[in-house]
Amino acid sequence: MTTITLVQGDITEQSVDAVVNAANSSLLGGGGVDGAIHRRGGPAILEDCRRLRAGHYGKGLPTGRAVATTAGDLDARWVIHTVGPVYSASEDRSALLASCYRESLRVADELGARTVAFPAVSAGVYGWPMDDAARIAVRTVREAETDAEEVRFVLFDEEAYDAFARQVR
Structure with missing residues (x-):
């Protein structure tokens, strides 16, 4: 049985086997969690991402998919990059968001x-409402068939932490 834990803090400071990166499809770094992971993890992560882009992911990583690289200087063995969907009020993209969590756990x-640390995928610049992002994330992890012993949601601020805490209860 997978234990779900919540931490308010910086995902780049977690000591886990795998840190999940809310990446953009280019895999070449960006803002938010993605930028922080690339900055803190150092150039080895970007080098691995460039190799992926030169090979199987020439057009980028599709939304809802996941792929792993080295963790560089992070206190982890791997970074699992997943591309969350941009929120849309007119189109239900929740299956794509759930896929990010399932695919990351599969990888x-x-x-x-x-031990796997997740951010709140799509709940930052991609605009997903935090309560709904938390509902989808926690439900998907609970339903996933995984060998992970601990899934740790690392939430940047109190609002995100509280939204996830309401779902875990």
């Missing part, structure tokens, strides 16, 4: 990762 299982 974690392939790697043998037992």
Whole structure:
């Protein structure tokens, strides 16, 4: 059984097997969690991402998918990059958001990762309402068949932490 834990803080400071990055499809870094992971993890992550772009992911990583790289200087073995959907009030993209969590856990299982730290995927610049993002994330992790022993949601601020705490209860 997978234990779900919540932490308010910086995902780049977590000591886990795998840190999940809310990446953009280019895999070449960006703002928010993505930029922080690339900055703190150092150039090794970007080098791995460039190799992925030169190979199988020449057009970028599709929304809802996940792929792993080294964790560079982070206190983790791997970074699992997943591309969340941009929120739309007129189109239901919740299946794509759920896919980010399922696919990240699938990749974690392939790697043998037992502890996985997730941010609130799509709830930053991609505009997903925090309460709904938390509902989808927690439900998907609870329903996932995974070998992960701990899934840690690392939330940047009190609002995000509270939204996830309401779902975990």
